[in-house]
Amino acid sequence: MATPFFQSKKAAAILKHAILDQYISPFAMKTGSTSQGGRVAIVDGYAGTGTYEDGSEGSPGLLLRKAREMSSRRRLECLFVEQDSESFQKLSRFTEDEGKGLDVKIFLGDVADNLTLILDETQGIPLFVFLDPFGLMIPFEDVRKILMRPTGVGMPTEVLINFSTIALRRIAGHLTSSNANEATLRRMDGVCDGDWWRSAWLDEAPTKEADDRQREAAEEAVVKGYATRLSSAAKAGYWTADVRNREHYRSAYHLVFLSRHRDGLYLFGESLSLGLEKWRRAIFDTESAGSLFEGDEEEFKAEEKALSDKWVKEITDNLRELLSEHGGFRIRDRYAEVYGDTLGKARVKHLRAAWKNLLREGITKTDSKGDLIPKVIEPA
Template sequence: MAKGTSSGLLDEQHAQSIFKHKILGTYVMPFAEMTGSKAPGRRVVVLDGFAGRGRYPDGSPGSAELILKTSASAAQAVIESVLVEKKPSDFKRLSAVVAEYRSRGVQSEAQPGEVLSHLPAVLRQAEGVPLFLFLDPCGANLPFTELANVLGGTRRGVWPSTEVLLNFSADLTRRAAGALKAGLLDHDALPVMDRTCGGTWWRQCALDAHNASAARDFESATFAVAEEYARRLAAVGGMHPVTVPVRRRVHHQPIYHLIFLSRRTHGIWVFADAVARARQEWMRALGPADDDEDDALFSFGDTVDQQIEAEQRAAQGAVIRNLRTLIAGQGQVRLVDHVWAVFGDAYGVVTESTVRKAVRAVQGAGGLTVVGNAKQLRDFVVAPPGQVTP
């Protein structure tokens, strides 16, 4: 099943961009270095299908420049980025940013037009090497059939690695579901959703979720459709899905869901830390709670750092309980093979460093034994004391 996280993010100014950028800054590098180590020439291809200008007018980096920065600093992989933008004025600016980095030795190309027209060339470029697809349009994403052809085609195998981070519009889902509920079957949002979802299945899914919700709004419909979409796309590609709601305010309905797909639980583990760090960036952008906010995260008077510390303490306690339950039920296990059992509801909130503290706390209390000397926390093998097997 698609796994969701409640760590929805604020859209004050560019908060959804803050989240997106933190994900790219935190996740793309480890993806490239983990997978590139096995690739010919350590090559990794990264596609930003809706790259925009590359850099904001105030000089801060957009998603495309963050990918370029990652490429410039990657020591263990050679990242080849393809940055696509259809708006001519934005493409002109993007090309100038790419030229700056190419002059420094970064392997990148800016391409004009629709991303669909460039997909075949990107797939040829990525033959035999890892591929990361970042697809973040303002509205509807690529048709399901096109994405399914990529993920369910020659790249369906575990190697070379293929991962996807995409935007699934909750605003579009609400608009289409509202029209459907009102009987407006000729509304232009319906065929757009049909193409995006790869059929009409979403219609009954949205209506069922709406009718079952206590508030009879369409928030539950956006979650149901996004998670079923993620499940279906993951099934086509033989992948594990994660869905993350992105909100304007804490208690607002999501404006979209970010959907992450990976074939390996290693990717799901590393992505958990990336989401948790992005959440902390969001909290800092939000600032401390005000006493007149009905959607404040924590008590009035707490600083942001105090809020983050309190959240991590609570998350550490949850992971400690999860670890005890996991070991009691499974015995000796490698943590990365049981990502959801380790993180549970704290996925997208708890950072990897806090998970490490939880492991050490259980170990210190005599509740588990760490077997061997794995370098990465995710590769730790843990067992009940006295029950270590070869």
């Protein structure tokens, strides 16, 4: 039976789909420029039915739309995997209707069981894999197999993972339970590449009575450990992002993104920032429904401007301090220090505004034109 997860989009789903929407085009354009025939493979490992029951776009619908939009420039080959038989039948009908003229393949079963076939199908071309399970991830070894697939020059592999903190909390409850299910704990061991996560959790939340702050610290420790291990195994950089249905709610999941190329990491940061803007819009629309501010575009714009001004000020201060301490430097070499607490929230447009502030103040002599990430900013 199809899971209720696919009935409608919540804010957390809006965010991950907004990130996909923003990221797929630059990924395909950049990586497909050196791929024969402009071929680029996109795998959705937990595809669902194609759409939500309310008719809104699911990840397969989004990816087919991107494939169609880019068809004159890149050949996006979409591979969809779905384990639930009823959802698979709906996905089949959906791709028959919406995938006409596009390169689409669908696979029934678990993504891990189809992995060898998928890697064979995508051999020799750039590959982006989206793993968005409703529950536990596939085992660590399978993710490592994706990231470590044989590739030639200019044939990158990138992965975006939904690491469910809801599933993590449920399973971690066994660590402090008198009725612990060892088989359940071992399933998480497989996801995390060993039982290290158990001590990582208990170091932060050692008892059943642990408060929300301790549990959130435990979640973050496990997710960071997971991302670090994958990063080390694949010799890749990574992003993690905590995703919630409301800012004050507990985490629904963490996104873990891995890329071996700096450009991929910078582009993902931009996509995350743009996705968060759409996430805030969805929350604003929900929370203002039925109030005086319902549909008030100016109110939302005012809230966004306040955030933007705050971020630009912080980046301005960070740049000023870094110039004072180190003299000239390349932005990409001090990327995290430049963004500071705005990392993942702000983007290049905020960096450019901060740079212009320092130019006006006479703190730098370097103009803010062009691609700022590889650019050197110098003191005046």
